[in-house]
Amino acid sequence: MTLIKLEDVGLKFRVRRAGKAQLKDFLLHGLFRRSKQTSFEVQALEHIDLEVGEGDRLGIIGHNGAGKSTLLKLLAGVYPPTSGRRKVVGQIGALFDIALGFEVDANGWENIMYRGYLQGETPRSIREKIASIAEFSELGNFLNMPVRYYSSGMKVRLAFSIATSIAPDILIVDEILSAGDMAFQKKARERMKTLMSSALAVVVVSHDMKSLALMCDRVLWLDHGKTRMIGPAEEVIEAYTKQSDKGEKRQAA
Amino acid sequence: MTGYFSDIWRLRYFWLALVRNDLRRRYRGTIIGIGWSLLQPIAMTAVLCLIFGQIFHQNLREFAPYLLTGLTFWAFITAAVMQGCQSFFQGESYIRQHPAPLAIYPLRVVLGAGFHFLLGFAIALVFVWFLNGFGHLLAVLYLVPTFALLFVLSWSLAVCMGVANVVFQDSQHLIGIFMQMSFYLTPIMYDPHKVLDPSSRLLALFKYNPFATLLEMIRKPLLDGELPSLWALGASSAFTLLALCVAALALRCFEKRMIFYL
Numbered sequence: 347m348t349l350i351k352l353e354d355v356g357l358k359f360r361v362r363r364a365g366k367a368q369l370k371d372f373l374l375h376g377l378f379r380r381s382k383q384t385s386f387e388v389q390a391l392e393h394i395d396l397e398v399g400e401g402d403r404l405g406i407i408g409h410n411g412a413g414k415s416t417l418l419k420l421l422a423g424v425y426p427p428t429s430g431r432r433k434v435v436g437q438i439g440a441l442f443d444i445a446l447g448f449e450v451d452a453n454g455w456e457n458i459m460y461r462g463y464l465q466g467e468t469p470r471s472i473r474e475k476i477a478s479i480a481e482f483s484e485l486g487n488f489l490n491m492p493v494r495y496y497s498s499g500m501k502v503r504l505a506f507s508i509a510t511s512i513a514p515d516i517l518i519v520d521e522i523l524s525a526g527d528m529a530f531q532k533k534a535r536e537r538m539k540t541l542m543s544s545a546l547a548v549v550v551v552s553h554d555m556k557s558l559a560l561m562c563d564r565v566l567w568l569d570h571g572k573t574r575m576i577g578p579a580e581e582v583i584e585a586y587t588k589q590s591d592k593g594e595k596r597q598a599a
Numbered sequence: 600m601t602g603y604f605s606d607i608w609r610l611r612y613f614w615l616a617l618v619r620n621d622l623r624r625r626y627r628g629t630i631i632g633i634g635w636s637l638l639q640p641i642a643m644t645a646v647l648c649l650i651f652g653q654i655f656h657q658n659l660r661e662f663a664p665y666l667l668t669g670l671t672f673w674a675f676i677t678a679a680v681m682q683g684c685q686s687f688f689q690g691e692s693y694i695r696q697h698p699a700p701l702a703i704y705p706l707r708v709v710l711g712a713g714f715h716f717l718l719g720f721a722i723a724l725v726f727v728w729f730l731n732g733f734g735h736l737l738a739v740l741y742l743v744p745t746f747a748l749l750f751v752l753s754w755s756l757a758v759c760m761g762v763a764n765v766v767f768q769d770s771q772h773l774i775g776i777f778m779q780m781s782f783y784l785t786p787i788m789y790d791p792h793k794v795l796d797p798s799s800r801l802l803a804l805f806k807y808n809p810f811a812t813l814l815e816m817i818r819k820p821l822l823d824g825e826l827p828s829l830w831a832l833g834a835s836s837a838f839t840l841l842a843l844c845v846a847a848l849a850l851r852c853f854e855k856r857m858i859f860y861l
Contacts, residue, residue: 359859360859419695422698423698424694424695424696424697424698424858425858425859426855426856426858440696440697442696443692443695443696444696446692446695446696447692447693447695447696448692449617449620451620451624451627452620452623452624456616456620459612459616460613460616460617460620463610463612463613463616464610464613464693464697464699465697466609466610467612468612469612
């Protein structure tokens with residue numbers, strides 16, 4: 347069964363120029379069509395065709411700024427495609443930007459509730475999970491403290507523990523494996539494994555070619571927002587590594 | 600449409616928890632906590648009674664409840680509108696992570712302001728009952744549908760302002776000025792019919808001001824024990840419907856694209 351289907355998807359961002367006077371510029375631009383452009387466009391994704399079915403483990407690779415994270419966010423429904431069609435069946439669990447979105451004045455327990463509710467939990471269902479979430483985060487008494495005083499590592503621990511407490515149909519992950527300190531990373535990797543094995547489909551972005559080769563059966567190589575290559579993991583990773591090496595040599599020469 | 604509202608309802612624990620957190624945060628580290636919310640309109644009413652009672656030779660028995668209802672109402676509307684401007688920025692990190700109906704973020708703001716409104720209004724009720732007694736209890740019950748209307752209006756306005764402000768960040772300043780001017784064109788501190796010449800053209804401004812008609816819908820039953828005029832009911836409902844339509848339209852246009860503006 348197809349869970350994710352992208353047909354000729356494109357995503358164009360409108361980026362505002364930094365600075366003030368938007369209304370003025372807009373009026374001038376709108377009225378006289380002469381003044382300078384107030385925003386410019388970035389084609390983040392172009393002509394992406396993608397199908398992810400049940401049992402698929404898809405990896406996404408590419409250089410920084412190639413559009414990997416943007417594609418993930420589009421899959422998760424945070425960004426709408428500005429052209430083409432996106433179809434997704436099933437519940438999505440997304441792990442990206444997880445360290446954002448805390449109510450900093452509330453303590454850890456409360457933030458577990460808020461995040462949980464946003465993920466669709468009810469007071470009853472979260473009550474069953476909250477102990478195991480707290481335990482996994484290993485934050486102990488820190489959970490009674492406002493999140494304002496958390497270190498970034500602690501935030502990641504908490505966020506990861508909450509975000510992975512659900513078992514989604516489609517799991518979307520952005521470089522999560524580098525979360526927290528050594529001990530936690532190991533734990534996180536274990537949990538990711540169980541999550542990935544229980545999810546119907548997994549899409550993961552990573553720069554770690556070794557673990558990608560182990561995790562994924564298919565890999566998509568993005569280059570400047572376009573599909574450079576898609577196919578069996580080893581082939582695409584090999585081609586990508588070769589090209590990166592070439593780039594390095596050229597720079598060295 | 601119903602799908603949209605059922606999505607909002609499905610996430611009720613989320614936004615209710617946020618409202619609760621907002622309220623708690625407001626009084627974090629204060630000794631009398633929620634008492635400040637009660638004290639603020641009372642203090643304001645006291646000082647205004649003192650001054651305007653002298654200037655306009657108002658009967659304080661009537662003037663105090665009049666002021667209190669007006670100030671509470673206005674505090675609510677400004678809070679809904681001005682905080683509505685910030686509502687999507689406030690929820691930005693959630694919007695970036697998790698697709699959810701955008702209307703929940705203005706709703707969060709309106710419910711927070713609504714809580715304070717109800718507190719202030721409870722004081723007003725006590726004032727009225729203590730000073731004059733209720734003219735007609737049935738008329739007071741009439742406030743319930745009025746509050747429902749007020750809720751729809753403020754939610755719609757907050758959505759409109761939120762969208763406007765995300766698209767043009769100048770909006771919040773424009774709206775700030777507009778609200779400041781509206782304050783003086785709405786019978787909050789004085790009854791225009793008592794202080795203005797009956798032939799004054801300004802009276803029309805008060806008549807067609809939807810905030811004034813809404814305020815009449817609150818004051819008439821409570822202070823005079825009478826039903827509000829049909830004009831007030833009609834104008835308020837029409838304005839609410841208009842705001843609702845604009846809010847729906849704004850969300851229809853920007854619900855998906857909002858993320859690009861944040």
